[in-house]
Each structure stands twice: as C-alpha cells, then as structure tokens.
Amino acid sequence: MTLRILTPGPLSLLQDLGRYGHQSIGVSTGGPMDEHAFLWANRLLSNECNATQIEVTMGQFSCEFYAKTTIAITGADMGAKLNDQAITPWQSYLVKQGDRLTLSTAKSGMRSYLAVKGGFQVPTPLNSSATVMRDALGGLQGSGSKLEARDLVRYSVGKPELVKRVPPHFIPSYDQTVTLEVIPSYQYQDFTVEQRERFFSSTYTVTPKMDRMGCRLAGEPISCQRKTLVSEGIALGAIQIPADGQPIILLRDRQTIGGYPKIGCVTSKGLSQLAQCLPGAKIQFVEKDLYQAEADRAIEQQFFQSYVGKANHSKIEVEESS
C-alpha cells in the first residue's frame, strides 16, 4: 500500500534517525533536523524510534493515502488539512483510502514530520533510510533523491491506533528568538576569556546560508588564538569558528572531518530548536554543564525508547494489493 506524493514542496525527505557506523569512511549520518518532533511523531503511533518518516521543509506538501492507516504530524504548524478539514499537529489521525493531506505554509517554524503507523517502507542502504543528497544515499530509491510529485511511498496497513495527542507541556513554541545550550568542548580553551564572553553575550542572526549541513550565523566575530588545527572528527552540533569569526553550527548532513577551531557543541535539545529557525532568527548561546546535558539527553532517550512495543502488541497486517 502506498502514499502518493502530489506536491513535494521545496524539500521533503525520507528520514530515520540516521546512518551510523560509516563516518569512518566519510559517510554523513543524516537524520531528522528536529529530533524532538520526529521522536514524538513515532511515539504517537507506538512506532520504533527509528521508523522512517517524511520531513517536510517549508511546506507546500500534499499527498494521498491509498490505504487506511494512522498518521501523526508533529513539528511546525503548516496549516495541515485532511480532506479540506483543518487539523492540528502534535496529534495522530486515522486516514482512509483516498484521503488527502495538504500542508501549506508554516505559521511558525519550518519543518514538519509526517509519520505513518509502522513507518514508511523504503530501502536502507548502509542500514538507514536517511536521505543525504550529497552522499547519494537514502530516500525512496536509496540513492539520495528528495521526494518528487507522483512518487509512491510504501507503508503497511495496520489496525487503527487510538488517536493520541502530545501533552501540551512537550510542544515547543518555535520562537524565532532562541537561547541554545552549548557544551564547552573541543578548542574552547584556545579562545580567550574575552572571546568566550563575547560569544556568550552576543546575539547572532541566522543567515540564508543554512541547510541540512550547517547553519551560518552573522554577528560579533569571534577569534581563536589557535590558527592551525589538524582536521578532526566533527560531532553533531559542533560550532566552528572560521577565519571570518562568524560561527557555523554543524548539523545532520555535516562533513565527517574538518579543520576549523570549534568552541563547543550545541546540545541535541538546542539543535531541535535551531531546526525550526528561519533566516533572520535571533540566536543567543548559554553555557551548559556537560554532565547536566548528558543527563538530560539520557532521560529523553530512555523516555522515547521505553514505550516501544509495550503500548501495542497488535500485529501489522501487510496488504500487497493497492
């Protein structure tokens, strides 16, 4: 059974949590830009955390379901409509054969997640469906293409799920003025106290030069005492300071190694916030204790992994006809 893409919008990508274990040969991880929204969409459907979803960037997306299932939408509110009826994100919905979902433009934020019960069934080159266009890996054919009009994406037909809603406490507001938590690490010690203070007390602006690889900011330039650095592995959220002093936050599709000094890493919570920021958004940084960040992250991961398989043991019926 399939989902038919009617309009893909500027960028709609199939994503799971990412492609791991191959960064040693230069393969990027990919994965959802807003992991918080992604994990909630799967949780609403009692899916595995890693189940494949569609990440819709900037809206203008529509699709038709060729079989009944339960879907969930999280992330930015793009004025979603199911058969011309307005629906709200952070909730699951039952859909029937022939139902149409449309997302127009985001009221705030820029990325939405569409999940189906059981996840989309697509190839998993190097064990992941995550689409990384630059590496030509993942997506519908496994070769890194974004979704196009008339694409057919398979899913299994499941028993209807209870319709669920995310508790309001967990739904972010997607403000365009955010404070991102930063773990001081990498070459932090090579920045003078003055430069660090400047970094943590300035307001930066998200520039249009932002994509899934990195987010370039504009504002007070920061300089590093260390001018040469041997290329080294780049962790998710690393904040690079190139020669012009304008920070670049490295995201899901980042290159695996690089030689610019890094002042630290944005926490995973901060990266989900940043994923919803449009060019022009105002960014401030705040230092975060490493072990506090680790504890927050561990609690969140345990929360999302703990329910898998417990909430619903019903068998998934696979229907081959369409």
Added chain:
Amino acid sequence: MKISAVNENSVIIYFSDVVTPETAGEIASAVPVIQSQLKEHVVDIIPSYTSILVSFDLVSIGLREFTQRLQHTLSRAKKISRKLEAKTIELPVYYGEEVALDADEICEHTGLTFEEVINIHASTTYRVYAIGFAPGFAYLGNTDSRIEIPRKQTPRLKVPAGSLAIADRQTAIYPKQSPGGWQIIGRTPVSLIDFERENLTVFEMGAQVTFTRIDKATFLKMGGVLLPEALSEQREVA
C-alpha cells in the same frame, strides 16, 4: 594521549599534535580495538590524522564510565600497535594529458617537467592519514616537497570520478564526481567506493598506498573513462 568529551555522547581521543606515520599507525591499530572491545556501546567512530572521535549509546552507558572504559582499552591497544603490519594498496594510474587536468599549473608552480612530477609522485609510498570530505575520500601523505602546491584558488564545480590530485603535501583520489579544489594529475580506472560492496572503500586508516603508472590502453581496458564531455564543461568553468 588525552580523552575529552565533545558533546553528550561523543568523546575525542587525541594521540598527538603532529601528523606522523607513527601516529597514523597508532590510530589505525586503536580503531579495531575500540570497535571490538566496546562494540555494545559504540555508535560511530571517526579516525583522523591525530585523533579519533567516538560516539556512543547513552542508553547503555554514561559518559564517565565510557571514558574510563576507553582509557583502559587504549592502554592495552598501545602494545598492539607495535605489531601492526600495514596493508599495502597498489593503485594503477593513468597520468595522460586527457586526465591530468592541472599538468600545466603544476609544472609552472614546481618548475619541473610533467614527466619529473609523475616520476616523483609515482615513486613515493603514502599513508592513509584520514578519510572524509566525501565517502571514500582518503587523505594520503606525505608527497615529496618538490611537488608541493597549494589548492586551486577557485575550486572546480565538477572533478571527474577517479581523479588523482595533489594539494599541499597530500594526495588523494576523488571517489565520485564532486566539486573540488585540488590539482589534478591523473586518473585511476579502479572504482573506489561501492555501497554494495562489503568493505565499501578500498582505503583504510594507516594503510600504505602506492601508485603504478599505466598507459592509456591499459587504463581503457581496465574500465577507465576519459570523459571528454566533462572536460569541456570544466574548461568553461575555468
């Protein structure tokens, strides 16, 4: 050796501040040890010139404990590194004018004839110091100082797959067509990356690499492509 956390679930191990064949050997021997001893926790591992970045699964282990386990594991790995026998990879290269796109620039910069450049390049044994930039792109060093040359001021938008290039004291092959700013001196007919293949890329960290000069007929027989249409596109870019 120094281990530092970089984010919630990643640590970086620094082995040295300088790039040497010994450091490359030490890193190459540490990678499989970390992978086998800590495999239930390790999510990904990125070796580079002087360091290894390791990310781990926070649900199975905490940051402090993982760092301690890593420290313990690596203290044993040092003993192993002395025994390491580096794998040698021999790659055929066609240095002909159709594929050595930057021959003129290289000769002008070095003051050597292209024949001399080829002889120097093909008579050096290189080490895999890092793999990155793109899947299967291996940084090989060091080149002879006589053929040292900076990257191009304006990178090419399309470097043909298999292009062998030099920059600074390094040499590398572009596994797939991609943008790139290194100076191109030849092309290999060997396919360097294949996601269907078990070991994905022919390179591994610390391995020794040598280049064997082949003629045009051999290059073509081995499946090499001269790509005249890509060449003409590049002339437009330049």
